[in-house]
Amino acid sequence: MSEDQKDYTSISPSAKSLLLMKGYTNIPYARETASLLQGPEVFDLSFDEKDFWFWIRVMHFENRYWTVDQLLKQTDAKNILELSSGYSFRGLDLCVRDKSIHYIDTDLPEVVAVKQDLINKLQLDQQVQGNFELLPLNALDESDFDAVVSRFEEGPLTIVNEGLLMYLSTEEKKRLCKIIHKILGKRGGCWITADIYVKRTADMRANLPQSRSESAFFEKHNIEENKFENYEAAEAFFKSEEFELVKEATPDYGQLSVMPHLLKVLPEEVRNRKEPPPKIQATWMLKPIIHP
Ligand SMILES: C[S@@+](CC[C@H](N)C(=O)[O-])C[C@H]1O[C@@H](n2cnc3c(N)ncnc32)[C@H](O)[C@@H]1O
Numbered sequence: 001m002s003e004d005q006k007d008y009t010s011i012s013p014s015a016k017s018l019l020l021m022k023g024y025t026n027i028p029y030a031r032e033t034a035s036l037l038q039g040p041e042v043f044d045l046s047f048d049e050k051d052f053w054f055w056i057r058v059m060h061f062e063n064r065y066w067t068v069d070q071l072l073k074q075t076d077a078k079n080i081l082e083l084s085s086g087y088s089f090r091g092l093d094l095c096v097r098d099k100s101i102h103y104i105d106t107d108l109p110e111v112v113a114v115k116q117d118l119i120n121k122l123q124l125d126q127q128v129q130g131n132f133e134l135l136p137l138n139a140l141d142e143s144d145f146d147a148v149v150s151r152f153e154e155g156p157l158t159i160v161n162e163g164l165l166m167y168l169s170t171e172e173k174k175r176l177c178k179i180i181h182k183i184l185g186k187r188g189g190c191w192i193t194a195d196i197y198v199k200r201t202a203d204m205r206a207n208l209p210q211s212r213s214e215s216a217f218f219e220k221h222n223i224e225e226n227k228f229e230n231y232e233a234a235e236a237f238f239k240s241e242e243f244e245l246v247k248e249a250t251p252d253y254g255q256l257s258v259m260p261h262l263l264k265v266l267p268e269e270v271r272n273r274k275e276p277p278p279k280i281q282a283t284w285m286l287k288p289i290i291h292p
Pocket residue numbers: 008009011012013014015018019083084085086087088106107108111137138139140161162163164167
């Protein structure tokens with residue numbers, strides 16, 4: 001399917017599932033916004049049982065969120081653009097705490113409309129000190145992307161995203177890389193992406209319980225095929241798109257708010273396992289390679 005025909009809005013329901021999971025963590029604004037967005041979600045998650053696999057998923061997404069923050073703290077970014085932010089309120093939180101930040105939070109128009117409604121209902125923007133903007137943006141539309149970026153004052157830009165690249169084909173990923181490279185090449189800055197996912201082994205796939213609707217969603221969006229073969233292949237991909245890997249976030253599982261819940265339901269065999277669980281994802285800071 002060509003990118004012009006692709007309906008990116010079919011990806012958007014995943015954002016609600018993620019928020020409902022994050023509602024069980026201490027991620028800023030997740031609990032109160034999730035409580036307003038109850039109702040059916042696309043993955044058929046086990047909210048009633050809240051079993052081991054439920055908490056493992058919550059842990060994964062909580063960890064992913066904080067690893068982006070970890071790398072963001074290592075920049076002195078004042079201009080921040082978040083792509084495909086879904087129902088994540090990182091930008092709002094930063095702008096409440098820091099008046100020097102200009103954060104543009106973006107997603108597809110339908111998601112932005114629902115998110116704006118959540119912000120209004122809970123009056124979340126009352127304490128904002130920085131410059132927080134919530135705008136619609138299809139990240140693959142170069143002219144809209146440029147128009148959003150032109151709203152920032154001069155100076156380096158940090159682009160962040162989580163939960164998008166696994167929905168994009170190689171061609172779409174390359175297109176996004178080209179757009180970002182051009183912008184960062186001109187302005188300076190970096191790209192923090194939590195979307196370095198590697199393909200699961202057949203064994204891992206067989207052991208991961210997925211509801212029918214979740215499997216169907218994954219198949220429809222080619223999630224497994226869209227992941228990188230391994231971390232070396234991911235680094236080589238970004239290198240071929242003229243990005244260098246400058247930092248990788250270090251997960252701090254001990255600090256996650258989900259841990260006490262997970263420990264309560266940890267099966268005996270997992271508790272006694274000697275080897276660490278397989279690494280399925282990484283969060284990277286990338287910088288454009290600029291040729292003189
Ligand atoms: C899995 S959700 C992740 C949401 C959020 N970043 C999080 O981690 O909670 C994927 C998001 O990508 C958005 N999306 C899909 N295609 C997009 C595109 N072409 N441009 C911008 N956003 C897109 C969807 O609307 C959805 O909100």
